[in-house]
Amino acid sequence: MKNESNVNSYSKVFPIVLKRGEGDIVTDDQGKYFVDFFSGAGTLNYGHNHPAMKSAIHSFLDSNAIVHCLDMDSEVKAEFLERFEKVILTPRGLNYKVQFSGPTGTNAVEAAVKLARIVTKRKKIVAFTHSFHGMSATSLALSGSLEENQKVNPPQDVVFFPFENFFGAEIDTIAILSKMIATKGSGLELPAAVILETVQAEGGVNVASEGWLCKLREFTQLHGILLIVDDIQVGCGRTGSFFSFERAQIIPDMVLLSKSISGFGLPLSLVLIKPELDVWKSGEHNGTFRSNNLSLCTATVALDFWADHQLEEKIKRDAENIREHLEHLLEWSPYVVAVRGIGMIWGIELVDGKVAKRVADLLFKEGMLIERCGNNDQVIKILCPLTITEENLNMGLKLLQHAILNLVPDAVTSV
Ligand SMILES: Cc1ncc(COP(=O)(O)O)c(C=O)c1O
Structure with missing residues (x-):
C-alpha cells in the first residue's frame, strides 16, 4: 500500500485487498472468495470471526x-x-x-x-x-x-x-x-x-x-x-x-x-x-x-x-483425510518428493522452490490462500483452521491435487 514500507511481505505473495473473513473463507474487495489454507500462519486455528468470540467482544465492549x-x-x-x-x-x-x-x-x-x-x-x-x-x-x-x-x-x-x-x-x-x-x-x-x-x-x-x-x-x-x-x-x-x-x-x-x-x-x-x-x-x-x-x-x-473431545476427534478425521490425499499425490506426481505432517499441519515437499511457487501461485489464482516453507521454500504448507468444514477441506484438497497433478514439464522449467 502507498507509503507502506518495503518490508511488507505477505501482500506481495497475496496481492489482494482483504475485506471479510468468515470461518475458513476470506473475501477480497472485488468479492472474490478464497479458502483459507494459511490461517494467519497459525493464528486462526478457530477460523475468522468466530461467532461466540465476536459476541463476547461485543458484550465486553458494551459493558465498558x-x-x-x-x-x-x-x-x-x-x-x-x-x-x-x-x-x-x-x-x-x-x-x-x-x-x-x-x-x-x-x-x-x-x-x-x-x-x-x-x-x-x-x-x-x-x-x-x-x-x-x-x-x-x-x-x-x-x-x-x-x-x-x-x-x-x-x-x-x-x-x-x-x-x-x-x-x-x-x-x-x-x-x-x-x-x-x-x-x-x-x-x-x-x-x-x-x-x-x-x-x-x-x-x-x-x-x-x-x-x-x-x-x-x-x-x-x-x-x-x-x-x-x-x-x-x-x-x-x-x-x-x-x-x-x-x-x-x-x-x-x-x-x-x-x-x-x-x-x-x-x-x-x-x-x-x-x-x-x-x-x-x-x-x-x-x-x-x-x-x-x-x-x-x-x-x-x-x-x-x-472442554470436551469433539475438536480433537474432528482433527483426527480431517488429518486422516489430508494424509490420504497427500499420499496419492506422492504416488502420482513426479514433482512430489515427500509428504509429512500431523494433525492439521502438513507439508508437501516439491522438487524445488520454483515448482512450489508455481503451485502456490496457481492455487492463489484458483481461490486458495496457502504458504510455502522449508529452507528453499520448496514445501507447500497446509495450515487450515482446525474448524474447517468438511466441504471446504475437500474442495481445498481437490484444488491442491489438481494444481500439482497438472504441472507440465515445460511450464515447470520455464518458471
Ligand atoms: C515457532 C515460532 N516461534 C516464534 C514465532 C514468532 O512469533 P511472532 O511473529 O508473533 O513474533 C513464530 C512466528 O511465526 C513461530 O512460528
Missing part, C-alpha cells in the same frame, strides 16, 4: 470493561487464568505458572531464554537446525532457518544442533548432543536450555518423533538443562492435542504459546513456567501490552473448544 491496564489485575484476566487451569492444565496433570509476556511470539521467546539464563546462571542455549523462533535479537539468533543476512545481530551464546533426521534416520542426533556434553574438551559448555519446536513449521514441516522427544527430555533432565518448547505455531491444537508435546508424554520446563491462544487473531503471548523456576523479580521482564484484556476475553471463549 477495562481494555488496557498493563499487567494490573482485571476480571477477565482472573477468568482466563482460572479457566486455563481448569480446562487445559489440570486435566493434563500440568502445573505451570503463567507469564504474560509482550504480545508477540518473539517476546515470549526472549522472556523464556532470559529466565533460563537467570535460573541456571549459564549462558549457552541449544537450538536446532531449520528452527524458527521469531525476529527479535535473541529469536533471530536462535533461528537456524533464516539466511545469514537476516541475522543483523550476530548469534550470541547459541549453539545449533541437528534436529531429528538431519543426517537421515540412521543417525541419532540426541546421542551426538549427549556425547558433546558428556565429553570433557568437546568445546561445548553446559547450556542453560534447549529450545525446540516439536514440529518445525517454517523449517519445512519437520515432525519430531515421540521417541526423539522422549530422549531429548531424558537428556536435558539428566544434565539439569531446561527444556523450552516453542508451541507458538503448533500449539493450541494444531497437532491434534492442545499442546504439541502431549503425544510424547513429556513435560517441558517452559512452554511458549502465542498466535492462536487468543483464538481470534488478537495479540497475546504466554510463557508457561514450572513453579520452581519462576524466580522473576517483579518487573524484570515487562512491556506495555501484556495480558491485553480484549485478547483475554476471546482467549477465554476459545478454551471452550478444549
Whole structure:
C-alpha cells in the first residue's frame, strides 16, 4: 500500500485487498472468495470471526470493561487464568505458572531464554537446525532457518544442533548432543536450555518423533538443562492435542504459546513456567501490552473448544483425510518428493522452490490462500483452521491435487 514500507511481505505473495473473513473463507474487495489454507500462519486455528468470540467482544465492549491496564489485575484476566487451569492444565496433570509476556511470539521467546539464563546462571542455549523462533535479537539468533543476512545481530551464546533426521534416520542426533556434553574438551559448555519446536513449521514441516522427544527430555533432565518448547505455531491444537508435546508424554520446563491462544487473531503471548523456576523479580521482564484484556476475553471463549473431545476427534478425521490425499499425490506426481505432517499441519515437499511457487501461485489464482516453507521454500504448507468444514477441506484438497497433478514439464522449467 502507498507509503507502506518495503518490508511488507505477505501482500506481495497475496496481492489482494482483504475485506471479510468468515470461518475458513476470506473475501477480497472485488468479492472474490478464497479458502483459507494459511490461517494467519497459525493464528486462526478457530477460523475468522468466530461467532461466540465476536459476541463476547461485543458484550465486553458494551459493558465498558477495562481494555488496557498493563499487567494490573482485571476480571477477565482472573477468568482466563482460572479457566486455563481448569480446562487445559489440570486435566493434563500440568502445573505451570503463567507469564504474560509482550504480545508477540518473539517476546515470549526472549522472556523464556532470559529466565533460563537467570535460573541456571549459564549462558549457552541449544537450538536446532531449520528452527524458527521469531525476529527479535535473541529469536533471530536462535533461528537456524533464516539466511545469514537476516541475522543483523550476530548469534550470541547459541549453539545449533541437528534436529531429528538431519543426517537421515540412521543417525541419532540426541546421542551426538549427549556425547558433546558428556565429553570433557568437546568445546561445548553446559547450556542453560534447549529450545525446540516439536514440529518445525517454517523449517519445512519437520515432525519430531515421540521417541526423539522422549530422549531429548531424558537428556536435558539428566544434565539439569531446561527444556523450552516453542508451541507458538503448533500449539493450541494444531497437532491434534492442545499442546504439541502431549503425544510424547513429556513435560517441558517452559512452554511458549502465542498466535492462536487468543483464538481470534488478537495479540497475546504466554510463557508457561514450572513453579520452581519462576524466580522473576517483579518487573524484570515487562512491556506495555501484556495480558491485553480484549485478547483475554476471546482467549477465554476459545478454551471452550478444549472442554470436551469433539475438536480433537474432528482433527483426527480431517488429518486422516489430508494424509490420504497427500499420499496419492506422492504416488502420482513426479514433482512430489515427500509428504509429512500431523494433525492439521502438513507439508508437501516439491522438487524445488520454483515448482512450489508455481503451485502456490496457481492455487492463489484458483481461490486458495496457502504458504510455502522449508529452507528453499520448496514445501507447500497446509495450515487450515482446525474448524474447517468438511466441504471446504475437500474442495481445498481437490484444488491442491489438481494444481500439482497438472504441472507440465515445460511450464515447470520455464518458471
Ligand atoms: C515457532 C515460532 N516461534 C516464534 C514465532 C514468532 O512469533 P511472532 O511473529 O508473533 O513474533 C513464530 C512466528 O511465526 C513461530 O512460528
